[in-house]
Amino acid sequence: MLAVKVPRQEAEKVRRKLIELGVLAKGYAVKREGEFILFPVTEPVEGFELVEADFGRLEKRPHSYREVVEVPKDVKPLLPSSFDIIGDIAIIEIPKELMEYGKAIGEAILKVHRHIKAVFAKGSKVSGEYRVRELIHLAGERRTETLHRENGIRLKLDVAKVYFSPRLATERMRIFQKTRPGEVVFDMFAGVGPYAVLLARKAKLVFACDINPWAIRYLEENIRLNKANNVVPILGDVRKVAGRLEADRIIMNLPKFADRFLREAMLSVKDGGVVHYYGFGPEEDLFSEHEAKIKAIARELGFKVEFLERRKVRPYAPRQFNIAIDFRVLK
Numbered sequence: 462m463l464a465v466k467v468p469r470q471e472a473e474k475v476r477r478k479l480i481e482l483g484v485l486a487k488g489y490a491v492k493r494e495g496e497f498i499l500f501p502v503t504e505p506v507e508g509f510e511l512v513e514a515d516f517g518r519l520e521k522r523p524h525s526y527r528e529v530v531e532v533p534k535d536v537k538p539l540l541p542s543s544f545d546i547i548g549d550i551a552i553i554e555i556p557k558e559l560m561e562y563g564k565a566i567g568e569a570i571l572k573v574h575r576h577i578k579a580v581f582a583k584g585s586k587v588s589g590e591y592r593v594r595e596l597i598h599l600a601g602e603r604r605t606e607t608l609h610r611e612n613g614i615r616l617k618l619d620v621a622k623v624y625f626s627p628r629l630a631t632e633r634m635r636i637f638q639k640t641r642p643g644e645v646v647f648d649m650f651a652g653v654g655p656y657a658v659l660l661a662r663k664a665k666l667v668f669a670c671d672i673n674p675w676a677i678r679y680l681e682e683n684i685r686l687n688k689a690n691n692v693v694p695i696l697g698d699v700r701k702v703a704g705r706l707e708a709d710r711i712i713m714n715l716p717k718f719a720d721r722f723l724r725e726a727m728l729s730v731k732d733g734g735v736v737h738y739y740g741f742g743p744e745e746d747l748f749s750e751h752e753a754k755i756k757a758i759a760r761e762l763g764f765k766v767e768f769l770e771r772r773k774v775r776p777y778a779p780r781q782f783n784i785a786i787d788f789r790v791l792k
Contacts, residue, residue: 462486464499464514465506472498475509482506489516523573530569532562544570547620547627548607549578552596567600578602581620591673592624592715611655612637615686618653622675625652629714632774632785633659636737639787640664640710647708647729649699649722650715653679654692661689664710670695670702704728711736716783720751723758732792735769737785744780747773751786765791 467475472491479485479500486501492514493499501516523529527540536559544553551570555563560582567580579602584595596605605621611630618625633656640646640663648657651669653676661667669692671677677696684692695702703725711726713719716739726736740751748771759766770787777783 462489462501462514462516463503463505464492464501464512464516465509466494466497466499466512467509469493469496469498472500476500479506486516488519488521490519492516526566526569526573529572530562531565532559536562540566545627546574546577547618547625548609549576550605550607550620551577551580552583552620553580553599554583563597563599571601579604579607581605587624591622591675593622596621612659614655614658615683616653616655616658616679617682617686618679619675623653623673623679624676625655628775629655636660636710636712637663639735644709645707646710646712647706648712648714649703649726649729650713651680651694652676652714654683654689656712656714657692658683658687658689660710660712661687661692665691667692668695668702668706668708669693670697670699672696672698700725702729707731709734713738716740716777720754723755724762727758727762727764727790730790733789735787735789737787739774739783739785741777741781742784744782747771747782747784748786751784755786755788759790763792767791 465479479502484502484504484506486503489501491498491500499514505511539556539559541553541555544551555566563582570580571577580599581596582599584597587594606619609616609618612634636656637659640660642663643665646660646664646667648667648669651657651671654669657667657669669680674696677694680694699722706729708729709731711730713722713726713736719739730736742748755766767789769789772785774783774785
């Protein structure tokens with residue numbers, strides 16, 4: 462087979478050039494000969510040394526675990542099309558009809574996604590004061606602690622002991638882009654710090670509160686990991702903290718119950734400051750109920766609110782969405 466022979470130190474530059482020219486042969490492994498690299502090509506290329514060589518075929522890898530999972534054909538349509546990846550741990554939601562095939566599903570995920578080391582199934586809904594769920598081990602390592610990377614930060618956490626959603630990475634970056642240098646931020650339900658640690662890169666100071674001691678333990682570790690020394694971790698009920706500090710920006714990432722803490726948020730934000738509120742809403746009317754509650758609390762406190770942005774964050778359940786409302790508080 463025709464090949465381009467180049468010194469090893471120039472290999473990456475040449476590879477990109479061959480791709481740009483559209484002549485790099487697909488489906489073959491490159492070959493090394495001493496200090497030279499051989500690239501298979503579909504036609505002669507001017508300006509390069511051309512040689513004849515034999516190349517091995519690359520193994521065609523499946524793109525989805527559903528291509529390799531060993532389950533009866535009649536249940537294959539029930540296989541979930543997606544799952545969460547947190548660090549090197551996969552968490553999948555499996556219908557009851559498929560739970561007996563859980564091990565096969567877990568092993569298929571490990572086979573296709575080599576970077577995943579452990580697979581768990583959701584055993585319950587997120588519940589309780591600490592917002593955690595039961596997890597059922599399917600395959601791989603029997604551990605729940607991992608190191609997750611997103612938006613240029615590292616987050617150590619235990620998926621069985623704290624709440625964390627990788628699906629909010631885009632939303633977290635949206636808030637980061639809105640944050641201005643020198644702001645004071647109050648993250649009311651901080652968890653292990655995905656908002657707090659990220660926003661610390663711009664903010665002057667970030668107060669990060671959570672009632673879960675495991676979340677605060679990991680938050681403290683993530684502050685060290687990311688050198689985010691301007692994050693102040695606070696363990697306890699946010700009601701006891703509210704009003705004792707003033708922030709330019711408030712994060713209310715507790716969509717199921719955030720409306721219960723609106724008073725605390727408004728008492729803690731500066732005049733003209735911004736609140737990022739999260740909730741759940743039905744498809745037919747996503748925002749009205751939440752906005753009515755926001756206005757009512759503001760009136761009780763003698764404040765005014767200015768709505769800045771409303772958006773669907775992600776699907777939550779059939780015909781239900783996780784929503785975000787950004788509003789300014791005028792005192």
